[in-house]
Amino acid sequence: MLIFQPMSDELYSVRMHAERAGAHLCGAERLVSADRIEETAAVLVRRALVHPRGCAEGLRLAVDRVDPASVVRGRLPAVTTLQVSDFSTGRALAAELLAKAGVSSAAAVFAIHCLARGAAPDGRSMRGAMLVGATSGRRLEPDAARGVRVTRMDLSPQAEERLRADLAACGLDRPQVREALVLAAKVLAAPGVVAELCWSDDPDYTTGYVASADLGYVRLTELKPAGDERGGRVFFVDEARVDLAALIAFLEHQVFLADAVGAVYPPREPR
Ligand code: PML
Numbered sequence: 038m039l040i041f042q043p044m045s046d047e048l049y050s051v052r053m054h055a056e057r058a059g060a061h062l063c064g065a066e067r068l069v070s071a072d073r074i075e076e077t078a079a080v081l082v083r084r085a086l087v088h089p090r091g092c093a094e095g096l097r098l099a100v101d102r103v104d105p106a107s108v109v110r111g112r113l114p115a116v117t118t119l120q121v122s123d124f125s126t127g128r129a130l131a132a133e134l135l136a137k138a139g140v141s142s143a144a145a146v147f148a149i150h151c152l153a154r155g156a157a158p159d160g161r162s163m164r165g166a167m168l169v170g171a172t173s174g175r176r177l178e179p180d181a182a183r184g185v186r187v188t189r190m191d192l193s194p195q196a197e198e199r200l201r202a203d204l205a206a207c208g209l210d211r212p213q214v215r216e217a218l219v220l221a222a223k224v225l226a227a228p229g230v231v232a233e234l235c236w237s238d239d240p241d242y243t244t245g246y247v248a249s250a251d252l253g254y255v256r257l258t259e260l261k262p263a264g265d266e267r268g269g270r271v272f273f274v275d276e277a278r279v280d281l282a283a284l285i286a287f288l289e290h291q292v293f294l295a296d297a298v299g300a301v302y303p304p305r306e307p308r
Contacts, residue, residue, distance in 0.1 A: 048103040050189050050292065051077045055085035055093035061164040063088050065216065068191035068294060074100060089241050090266070103189070108292045111226045113192075113200065113218050115253035115299035118209065119307045124243065127257040128153075130307055131234060131247050138232035138249035140273045144174035148234055148271040155267045157182050162238040166270035166288075168281070171231040177274065177281060185272070187288045190223045193296040203301040213242060214256075221248040223293040229279030230272050236260035238268035253299060 051074060052066040065084055067077045078098055085093035121127040128149050135145040148169050157163045158181055165184025168177040178185050192200060192215070200218070204210040217235065224233050225248060232252075236245025245260035245268070261268060274284065 046105055047071060048105060048108070048292075048294075049074050050099070050101045050103050051081065052099045052101075052188060053078075053081035053085060054097050055088070056095040057088075057091050057093055060161065062090060062093050064164075066188060066191070068103065068189070068292065089239055103292050108294050109226065110294050110296050111222055112297040113196070113222045113254075113295050113299050114225060114248055114250075116204070116207075116209070116214075116218065116256065116301045117253060118207070118256040118258065118302070118304035120258045120304050121307065122259070124259045124261050127245070127259040130257055131245070131260065134247040134249075134252060134255055135232055135234060135273070138247070138252055138273075139275075140171045140232055141174060144169055144171055144273060145234075147174040148273070151176075152234070152236060152269050152271065153261070153267065156184070156269050156271075162267050162269045166272050168284075169271050169273050170276040171273040172276060175276075177276075179281075179285075184269070185285055185288050187220050187223060187270075189290065190219050190293040191295070192219055193294055196296050196298050200298045200301075203298065207301055207303045209301065209304075213237065213239075213244075217246065218254055219293075219295055221246070221254050222295045223291075224248070224272055224288065225250055226293065227272075227284055227287045229274045229284050231275050232273045233270060234273070235270040236268045238266055240264050240266050256304075258304070 048068050054064040055062045065081050069077050085096050132145040155161045156167055163184040165186040201210050232249040243259050246256045248254045
């Protein structure tokens with residue numbers, strides 16, 4: 038039994054990782070005050086039990102106290118949604134957006150190809166993200182099967198309330214959007230990251246996004262065919278100035294709390 042004796046301003050990182058058939062099924066996490074640990078753990082466990090790809094067969098839950106002084110605070114990027122008719126159009130648009138963000142065409146094409154065919158060596162999705170040189174298109178993550186896992190991030194309760202209202206006004210208040218947005222905010226705050234490309238490995242979820250400091254978080258409604266379980270994340274890095282060890286340490290361990298939100302624009306057709 039876990040017994041916590043919390044101080045009032047303390048935060049706890051609550052993280053869940055579930056497996057099925059020997060492979061990663063899903064993961065989720067929150068940063069919460071002590072009085073919300075129990076309900077948060079129950080919500081995360083339930084999520085693993087009712088996952089669209091089946092009920093979890095194994096599940097790990099971790100709860101760790103976070104030193105409030107160590108938390109990096111940041112702002113969510115603005116959200117734009119571009120409605121595209123099919124995944125080929127979505128991927129072509131993603132490549133254009135990545136070019137605007139400073140990613141070479143070779144790197145963008147390579148990254149899209151990797152996510153489409155399954156970026157892990159066995160052709161499945163990776164649990165973590167790929168790191169790709171924004172100019173060379175070289176893969177830089179130390180372990181191509183594991184990738185780099187972004188953890189220990191969340192929204193403050195005030196930012197969450199504001200974000201949910203703004204997303205709801207555009208018909209977008211879903212956990213997938215909220216969680217990906219927080220993750221993108223942390224990734225864009227990481228030293229040396231130029232842009233991110235993501236689409237889900239959930240077979241029912243075809244929307245993905247490109248994010249960069251200047252573009253914000255640009256959702257593309259179709260980035261893969263429905264039913265496809267292959268997806269993942271690519272972080273494009275500036276090879277000339279990135280310190281890979283520092284970047285990976287930030288992404289995997291630095292606690293990040295978004296306490297301000299950006300604008301949320303209604304879905305529209307691309308111009
Ligand atoms: C969104 O609709 O904005 C979220 C897209 C990415 C979802 C990523 C995931 O579910 O793993």
